């Protein structure tokens with residue numbers, strides 16, 4: 001079923017002690033709000049923070065996610081962290097396809113699909129990011145729609161409808177991530193509607209209706225409510241503003 005989600009992507013920020021404190025505050029906030037099951041709060045701290053944070057959050061109220069996982073199962077892959085290791089820590093979801101991973105770590109659809117399959121094999125949910133660059137946006141709707149479609153067709157759309165139930169899409173225009181530029185509510189709605197139609201074409205109308213599609217890109221308390229109010233926007237993937245407990249709380253309220 002479609003969920004209403006506010007997810008925090010902490011990226012490579014906070015010390016372990018700061019992260020534990022932040023997670024505790026988010027968890028206390030979630031407990032106080034006592035949200036219904038379809039309204040979910042997700043946090044994605046760095047790998048190093050996951051184990052101690054799993055000890056302090058109320059896992060019924062806050063979903064623990066990782067920001068990445070390896071494209072292989074356990075073995076001689078120095079520095080990597082596998083989906084099964086994450087599962088063992090109490091992680092329930094993993095962000096894949098973030099534009100920073102695509103840009104700085106050259107992750108392409110082939111690599112992402114391997115990660116998706118391994119994460120699914122461990123029963124993890126996938127928060128799959130897609131979105132166009134500034135140049136692609138400026139080239140017009142034909143081009144940016146095709147870019148987004150290709151990012152989905154080559155990866156999550158190869159999954160069975162059953163597997164796809166574990167996928168949450170995050171539309172994150174690259175030009176809006178960490179830049180202070182935000183898509184207008186209309187721009188966000190246009191792409192979310194487009195993505196939902198493509199899901200219906202690839203699967204069926206019910207699958208499309210049930211899929212959670214988040215917006216991400218410089219969301220903050222001052223702009224989130226308008227974006228979240230659009231009919232195909234089911235919440236947000238939040239970077240910078242998820243590092244401040246008060247702002248993150250306001251974003252949860254906005255949703």
Ligand code: PEP
Pocket residue numbers: 009172176177178179216217218219237238239240241
């Ligand atoms: C992100 O990195 O997923 C993101 C949306 O970042 P920010 O909110 O900082 O733009």
